[in-house]
Amino acid sequence: MKILLIDDSKTMRNIQKAILTQLGHTDVLEASDGLDALSKVGAYQPNLILVDWNMPNMDGITFVKQYRAKGLKTAIIMVTTEAEKARIVEAITAGVNNYVVKPFTPDALSERIKETLSRVAAA
């Protein structure tokens, strides 16, 4: 399982990476913004993407739109402080499969990752 972790905060990448490791996922590639991520997806070909919304250079929603525009179907979880319903709808419409609002407990993020992966496996 290859997981691409996109967040401009190294702190948040480390926290999410630690949770992924606890779940047994150690093949994790990090990107610091949407632009950085787009430059890496071709070679890495992730099975799951965790992406923040507010980032410099290219935000998460723009990344999702551009990624989906390529016809790529990889499951995407948006992990963000943006908690308004309108934002969640915007993200789902753009192609996000699941949504986690910061702050989150490790258990909450773990559950959402497991749920997303099982949905993808069942599809």
Add this chain to the structure above:
Amino acid sequence: MPQAQTIESAVNPNLVTPFINSVRDVFDKMAGVKITAQEPHLKAGKSTGHDISGIIGFSGAVAGSVVVSFPKAVAERLVEAFVRMPLECGTPDFVDAVGELVNMIAGSAKPYLGGVASISLPSVVIGQGYTVASMSSTPCVIIPCSSPHGDFAIELCIARQAGA
């Protein structure tokens, strides 16, 4: 389009309560630290009186700035609880962690402020005796916060905008 006018400032509890709830929630979920908010009061003077400040801007239906200020020792202990390891004050990782805490505090409060607002990427200032300038017409409210690691404060200089 009519020019935005301030119709309600942070003196109003409707703009203060979301931040009290968010700071408790952020530290509880992300660091396992219980925060107690004290009675908010109007800011007197210009200096934050602390060594480290995370600053985030609001625009849209709510405009202004939110500053979370910590004494150095408190920031170091809270950051350690957040990232599960000690980080030296002033290092890029330390600054990133403080910025992310402030980002989550502001982001968690935002949906409860009314209307559609956006927040900026966070900035972090480290030093002593600095002043964080704000919109001159907007009164600033201080929310003193207590934690097992020491006290810190949230400074709200925000106002709800008419016509935004």
